[in-house]
Amino acid sequence: MAEEKSAKRVYKLDDIKFNEENKTMAIVSWISIVGLIMFFVEKKDLFVRYIGAQIIVVNIAAILLSLIVMVIPLLRWLLAPMLPLATLVIIIIGMVKTSKGERFDIPLISEYALKLMSAV
Numbered sequence: 001m002a003e004e005k006s007a008k009r010v011y012k013l014d015d016i017k018f019n020e021e022n023k024t025m026a027i028v029s030w031i032s033i034v035g036l037i038m039f040f041v042e043k044k045d046l047f048v049r050y051i052g053a054q055i056i057v058v059n060i061a062a063i064l065l066s067l068i069v070m071v072i073p074l075l076r077w078l079l080a081p082m083l084p085l086a087t088l089v090i091i092i093i094g095m096v097k098t099s100k101g102e103r104f105d106i107p108l109i110s111e112y113a114l115k116l117m118s119a120v
Contacts (some may be wrong), residue, residue, distance in 0.1 A: 008118055008119075009118060010118050011046065011050075011114050011117045011118055012114070013103075013105065013110070013114070015046055016046050016047055016050045016103055017046070017047060018047050018098075018101045018102070018103060019045050019047055019048075020101070022045045022047070022048055023098070023099070023101070025038065025042075025045070025048055026045075026047055026048050026051055026098045027095050027098045027099055029048050029051040029052050029055065030051060030055060030091045030094045030095045030098065031055075031091070032055055032059055032091075035051055035052040035054075035055035035056065036052060036055070036056055037052075038051070038052040039052030039053055039056060039116075039120070040052075040120070046117075047103070049117055050103075050113060050114075050117065051094065051098065053113035053114070053116045053117045054094075054104075054106055054109055054110060054113040055091075055094075056113075056116065057109045057112045057113050057116060058087060058090060058106065058109055059087075061109065062083055062084075062086075062087050065079075065083055066080070066083055069083065090106060094106075
């Protein structure tokens, strides 16, 4: 019997376009739990899925960095207060840019978000 291979869709930044109809959903997707839900629920709007994927990767990175920071005492004192603030700033910038109809690509994170979108 012949084996069926399912082709995985590979997403690029050029595929991610803002959709005015889903503007409110896209803005709210910057909230962590909403972004997680939208990533798995939204199938048609790649912009909303991309925001959800980015916020998932941001949260995973924040958790991993928090664990690393807690192990090293000097880093705990220097960086621990900045991690939640940095995450909040990213979320606010993302919401503002999305409200203007712009895509916000978080440096280093957007690449992993595209890979996550292709994998799921």
